[in-house]
Amino acid sequence: MIDLRSDTLTRPTESMRAAMAHAEVGDDVYGEDPTVRALEDRVAGLFGHEAALFMPTGSMANVLAVRSLVAPGQEVLCESRAHIARAELGAHGAYSGITMRTWINARGQVDLPVIRDLFAPDMGPFFVPTAAISVENTHNFAGGAVLPLADLQDLREFATGVGAAVHMDGARIWNAHVATGVPLAEYGAVADVLAVCLSKGLGAPVGSLMVGSADAIAEARIWRKRMGGGMRQTGILAAAGLHALDHHVERLADDHAHAKLLAEAAGTDPATVDTNIVVVERSDAAAFVAAAREGGVLVAPVGPTAVRLVTHLDITRDDAEKAAAVFAKIA
Ligand SMILES: Cc1ncc(COP(=O)(O)O)c(C=O)c1O
Secondary structure, three states: OEEOOOOOOOOOOHHHHHHHHOOOOOOHHHOOOHHHHHHHHHHHHHOOOOEEEEEOOHHHHHHHHHHOOOOOOOEEEEEOOOHHHHOOOOHHHHHHOOEEEEEOOOOOOOOHHHHHHHOOOOOOOOOOOEEEEEEEOOEOOOOOEOOOHHHHHHHHHHHHHHOOEEEEEEOOHHHHHHHHOOOHHHHHHOOOEEEEEOOOOOOOOOOEEEEEOHHHHHHHHHHHHHOOOOOOOOHHHHHHHHHHHHHOOOOHHHHHHHHHHHHHHOOOOHHHOOOOEEEEEOOOHHHHHHHHHHOOEEOEEEEOOEEEEEOOOOOOHHHHHHHHHHHHHHO
16 A cells, blocks of 8 residues: 555654664653754754754644743634644643634644734723734645745744744754745744744654743653653653654655645645645545545645645655555556
C-alpha cells in the first residue's frame, strides 16, 4: 500500500534509529539530558527566540503555548479550521479555560480586516477580551497552504498596536520555510510563541517543541510536568529530532514536488498546492477513498466531499508516480 493519509505515518530511518540508540541521555525532569538541551537550544536559536521546550506532541505544545498568552476567561482568535480549534478536542477550553472566536478563510490565510473587526479590547466586566491571535503555518486543513510573510508581518504590527500576542502553530513550519525560502527566524520574529513539530514532515517518531521567551518556557516547564508530560531519558527521542533537522529539512522540496504531481493526476490545480498536502474535492469522497484503496493507495477523507493526500519521507518518486497513475485512472 502507498500510504498518503498523513505525514505522521513515517517510520524512523536506519540512520535515525542509530542516532537514537547512541544518544547521550539523563533525567530531563532534572534538566539533565544533554541531548534534549541541545535540541531545545538549537530550535530556539533557529527561530531567534530565547528558549524552547521539548514535549511529546504538537497538541501539548499548542496548549502550553496558547495558555502562556491567554488567561482563563480570555479569548484567542484563529481561522475556523485551525488545528487548535478543530482537532485538539477542546483542549484549550478544557485545560486552559479560554474561549476562541474564528474567522473563515478557504486558504487558512490571515484576514486582517476581519481580524480587526473581531478583535475585542479589554472593556472591563462586560466582554471577553482578545489576548492573542493564532495562525497556522502551513495550514493543515486548508491543504498545506503557506501564510505569506508579509501578511504575518502586518498581523504582528496590528497585534502589537492593540496589545495582543501572536501564537503560531508551526507544526509544518519547515515546509513553509522550504517552499518559500523564508528563514525560520523571520517566522519566529512575527510570533511571541510557536509550537513546532518534528513528527510530521521531518520524520521523527515523536516530539514537538514550544518556542518562546525564557520566562514563558520556564512556566511551560511546570505546566508540562503538571499535565504529565515530564519525560525522563528522552534524549533518545530528541536525538531523532536533531537527526531530522540535519537530514530531513531540505528534502521536503521532494515532498512538495510529489504533491503537485498527485494533484495534477487527481484533477486538482497544482498551482494551488503550496507544500506537501493536497485536498481533492469530489462529489463523493468515500467513493474516491474506496477506489484509491482498490488501486493500492490509502488516502484520508476529511469531509463528505474532500479527500486529503499527504506526501512524506516514506513516499518515493516511484510511489508518487504509481499513486498518480491510480488517481488518473479514477478521474
Ligand atoms: C497543524 C497541526 N498542529 C498541531 C498538530 C498536533 O500534533 P500532534 O498530533 O503531535 O498532537 C497537528 C497534527 O497533525 C497539526 O496538523
